[in-house]
Amino acid sequence: MSTASDYRFSFGPWNIHEGADPFGPPVRPTVEFRRKLDVYKQLGFDAVQLHDDDAVTGLDNKTWNTVQQEAKELRAALDSAGLVAEFVAPRLWEDERGVDGGYTANDAGCRQWAIERSKKAIDIAHLMGTDLIVLWLAREGTYLRESKCAAQAYNYIIDAINEMLDYNPWVRIAIEPKPNEPMDQAYVPTIGHALAIAERTSAPHRVGGLIETAHAQLAGLDASDEMAFALGAGKLWSVHLNDQNGLKYDQDKSFGSVDLRGAFNQVRVLESAQYSETGCYIGLDVKAMRTERGPMAYRHLANSKATFEMLVEKARSFPEEQASELIKSRDYESLDQLVISHLLGQPVSTKQKSHCNATQVA
Ligand code: GLO
Ligand code: MG
Numbered sequence: 604m605s606t607a608s609d610y611r612f613s614f615g616p617w618n619i620h621e622g623a624d625p626f627g628p629p630v631r632p633t634v635e636f637r638r639k640l641d642v643y644k645q646l647g648f649d650a651v652q653l654h655d656d657d658a659v660t661g662l663d664n665k666t667w668n669t670v671q672q673e674a675k676e677l678r679a680a681l682d683s684a685g686l687v688a689e690f691v692a693p694r695l696w697e698d699e700r701g702v703d704g705g706y707t708a709n710d711a712g713c714r715q716w717a718i719e720r721s722k723k724a725i726d727i728a729h730l731m732g733t734d735l736i737v738l739w740l741a742r743e744g745t746y747l748r749e750s751k752c753a754a755q756a757y758n759y760i761i762d763a764i765n766e767m768l769d770y771n772p773w774v775r776i777a778i779e780p781k782p783n784e785p786m787d788q789a790y791v792p793t794i795g796h797a798l799a800i801a802e803r804t805s806a807p808h809r810v811g812g813l814i815e816t817a818h819a820q821l822a823g824l825d826a827s828d829e830m831a832f833a834l835g836a837g838k839l840w841s842v843h844l845n846d847q848n849g850l851k852y853d854q855d856k857s858f859g860s861v862d863l864r865g866a867f868n869q870v871r872v873l874e875s876a877q878y879s880e881t882g883c884y885i886g887l888d889v890k891a892m893r894t895e896r897g898p899m900a901y902r903h904l905a906n907s908k909a910t911f912e913m914l915v916e917k918a919r920s921f922p923e924e925q926a927s928e929l930i931k932s933r934d935y936e937s938l939d940q941l942v943i944s945h946l947l948g949q950p951v952s953t954k955q956k957s958h959c960n961a962t963q964v965a
Contacts, residue, residue, distance in 0.1 A: 613650035619904075653692070670723065678731050696741035734774055735775050764776060776809065781818040811837075816844050817853055831872045842869075844885060844911065847862075857906050
């Protein structure tokens with residue numbers, strides 16, 4: 604029988620961080636990237652998610668030879684830690700040229716820079732041994748709706764993706780949708796948008812998605828339905844599991860820490876699509892609380908992974924037959940309670956439940 608360990612897990616170096624927020628400075632010491640690598644295997648993770656400049660810092664100002672050499676060194680370090688790179692993501696949003704977006708900037712020079720930088724990310728991915736590029740389209744949107752033409756912006760995004768697809772015939776691109784933050788209105792806010800964009804590119808089968816729980820919630824959507832939509836198209840190439848408490852800033856809370864039932868449903872959708880057999884990773888894009896003490900805060904990662912694994916067991920032991928009887932008889936009140944009881948570890952007998960309802964009606 605398969606177990607929760609069928610899944611392979613990943614996170615990014617940014618998930619171990621100093622704890623600064625817009626209202627306060629760092630509260631924990633900076634942990635050097637190479638030291639973070641030690642934690643991966645210790646916690647049972649298999650892969651590292653990388654921004655292009657996590658792999659090669661300051662890559663815009665380095666010669667190709669240096670970029671190549673540093674990427675190779677990192678790959679060797681990953682190898683010796685028993686790790687692989689899951690994906691490389693061009694980090695366009697921290698550069699001055701990406702202030703108003705990269706691919707959708709009104710300035711043609713900035714758009715060109717964004718495409719060239721993305722090509723470098725592809726080269727780095729190649730050197731790191733992964734074919735997956737993730738595009739979180741951070742500043743591709745508007746602070747002010749009238750500042751950009753949306754129809755044109757979508758065309759720019761498609762043009763940029765086509766250039767990437769042409770540049771390397773082996774690369775796959777997973778779009779990570781998010782509806783807002785840092786922008787007021789982001790282009791490509793949902794997986795529906797991402798997969799529609801994919802269809803308009805020159806190689807639709809090489810463009811898919813990465814779904815983050817909190818991003819779906821910020822769009823007012825159910826993350827498990829978003830995942831089901833992408834899985835149905837064979838295009839869920841990674842996930843960023845986390846949690847979110849209502850419609851506010853992107854919180855990246857530990858998986859299942861707010862909406863445990865929502866987390867269960869995400870795991871259930873992944874389970875029923877046999878996601879673990881696709882070779883894709885369970886990425887955890889979670890942040891440690893600011894209150895967490897140093898020197899290295901990583902319990903949010905260990906906890907999220909443990910919660911995921913417990914929910915895999917919950918999904919596998921879910922009383923499916925009982926549930927389908929209730930669905931058949933459209934007894935959703937009992938189905939609701941069946942799910943709650945199962946999550947609380949207290950299976951209910953449906954018969955008892957119906958009797959109880961009947962008594963109350965009588
Ligand atoms: C922010 C995103 C971000 C991306 C990462 C990979 O809201 O979730 O963390 O996942 O930069 O592209
Ligand atoms: Mg993310």
